[in-house]
Amino acid sequence: MDPYYTDAIEKYFNCSQNPIFQNITYPKYHRQYKIVSTISPNRLYWKDCLNNIIVCQKKEVLVRFRYLTIENAEDFFYQQILLCVPAWSEQQLKGGYSNYKLRFQVEFLNEYQSLITNF
Incomplete structure (x- = not known):
């Protein structure tokens, strides 16, 4: 197992192939979902293409972007x-x-x- 996280764009491109992720944009994906190492019982989760566990955030998070012009x-x-x-x-x-x-x-x-x- 790689001890370092891949970057956020790679995580997004490899998100689950489940239909709920079909039309999700990069910021929405990172606001509403997170990758975890373990899940609690009875929690809804998905596996991404890198075999990571994806769960819904309990509260949406602020997603920051580099200021570009x-x-x-x-x-x-x-x-x-x-x-x-x-x-x-x-x-x-x-x-x-x-x-x-x-x-x-x-x-x-x-x-x-x-x-x-x-x-």
Whole structure:
């Protein structure tokens, strides 16, 4: 067993294949669920693709994000897509586009134009 936790994005991409996780976004996943090493009797749980035990949080937690601006280029657009698009992998997050900026620009045109105008 690896003594170190994988990063939060890897945990999200490997969340359970149960239908309740099918359309869950990155922030919602981390607000509502957590990975535990043991479970108490009669508690509802799921196993993720890494064989971790996932349970519901008793109270939603605050999820923090690194402050990025459009000047951070691809990292900024990656974060924006990760915040609002459910995905199981980097490729799915990219959505068939060559980069995250292009996907954001095409699928979130109004937001993109607002960013460019206010920059």
